[in-house]
Amino acid sequence: MAITVLDLPSNLGLKRPAPDREPGTRFGPWQLRQLHLAERLGASEGGVVEPPPYTGVRDPGTQVLHAAELVDYARRVADAVEPILARGDFPLLLGGDCSVLLGSALALNRRGRFGLLFVDGHRDLLLPSQTRHGAAAGMDLALVTGHGPEALTRIEARFPLVRPDDVLVFGYRDDDAWYEPAMLEAARVSMRAVSLDEARSEEIPRALGRRLDDLLASGIEGVFVHLDADVLNEQLMFAVDHPEPGGMLPDELVATLRAVIGTGRCVGLEVTNYDPERDREHLSATRLVDALVRALEPLTLAAAAEPVPPAARPAAASEAASVGAEASERS
Numbered sequence: 001m002a003i004t005v006l007d008l009p010s011n012l013g014l015k016r017p018a019p020d021r022e023p024g025t026r027f028g029p030w031q032l033r034q035l036h037l038a039e040r041l042g043a044s045e046g047g048v049v050e051p052p053p054y055t056g057v058r059d060p061g062t063q064v065l066h067a068a069e070l071v072d073y074a075r076r077v078a079d080a081v082e083p084i085l086a087r088g089d090f091p092l093l094l095g096g097d098c099s100v101l102l103g104s105a106l107a108l109n110r111r112g113r114f115g116l117l118f119v120d121g122h123r124d125l126l127l128p129s130q131t132r133h134g135a136a137a138g139m140d141l142a143l144v145t146g147h148g149p150e151a152l153t154r155i156e157a158r159f160p161l162v163r164p165d166d167v168l169v170f171g172y173r174d175d176d177a178w179y180e181p182a183m184l185e186a187a188r189v190s191m192r193a194v195s196l197d198e199a200r201s202e203e204i205p206r207a208l209g210r211r212l213d214d215l216l217a218s219g220i221e222g223v224f225v226h227l228d229a230d231v232l233n234e235q236l237m238f239a240v241d242h243p244e245p246g247g248m249l250p251d252e253l254v255a256t257l258r259a260v261i262g263t264g265r266c267v268g269l270e271v272t273n274y275d276p277e278r279d280r281e282h283l284s285a286t287r288l289v290d291a292l293v294r295a296l297e298p299l300t301l302a303a304a305a306e307p308v309p310p311a312a313r314p315a316a317a318s319e320a321a322s323v324g325a326e327a328s329e330r331s
Helices: 024-034 037-041 067-086 098-111 140-144 181-190 196-202 204-216 250-261 283-295 297-305 312-323
Strands: 003-008 044-048 090-095 115-119 167-172 192-195 223-228 266-272
Touching (some): 003 067, 003 297, 024 037, 024 266, 024 283, 037 283, 067 098, 067 266, 090 098, 098 140, 167 196, 192 196, 192 204, 196 204, 250 283
Parallel strands (some): 003 044, 003 090, 115 167
């Protein structure tokens, strides 16, 4: 399975870090590419899906920041991801903030029933009424599982984008007090969820493997991985908008990703929430890129061993060109 890298440089799901500034996650894909992530993976070029302009306006109806723009972007992201999935490639989506999950979930929903492995320092189950700014990056898991305003939970009349019982939340370390009790109860009843402390107590590969087996046996066609950089230890990955004490070490993240890739049924991965404006010396980015290269090595080796039809890559390049300008053209 060949890897195709697609850039999703969106910051629509985050509030402004200062009155006159946009969130820096829009530069995340560019910085990861500057560290040669795609080349080290031997990946194909998927191009970029440019987001709508950042306005900082909270929609009065949904109480969500950039609500209409998020729906528009989700549709265009899905349009870009679908061809990658259709030709059997592995989409590696470089965000951007966590709200890009709306687009990847929409793409998968269009194709069938897929599971979601949600590897994140936070459970992202906030509702608009709980937030001061309406930032969707703290609501993404709630939205794709059908909790929140209809404009964002019923995109293309698909509801939910991901069935709650097809979700495995892994490695979180946020506080229950952040969330409404009803949301926590819904998550407890319908989702599989494992905190980082619990995963470590069982040993991460064993804790994840057992629950992945259950998820994969539930009738899903495959599993997609959402990876928020803030799942990593905040002393190593400090270039995120809301770092929490503790977090996975790089070896633990590699073990987590290797476990799901090793099932043979992982269909893609998105990487979110890395902000290069908080990482002037690129230390966090270097650690993230190194971990991703190690984790995805089985796919890289398998793709290198497969014969590639001569016409296959030009077709992929043509599709990428229709999505937008390549990341190397941005600065």
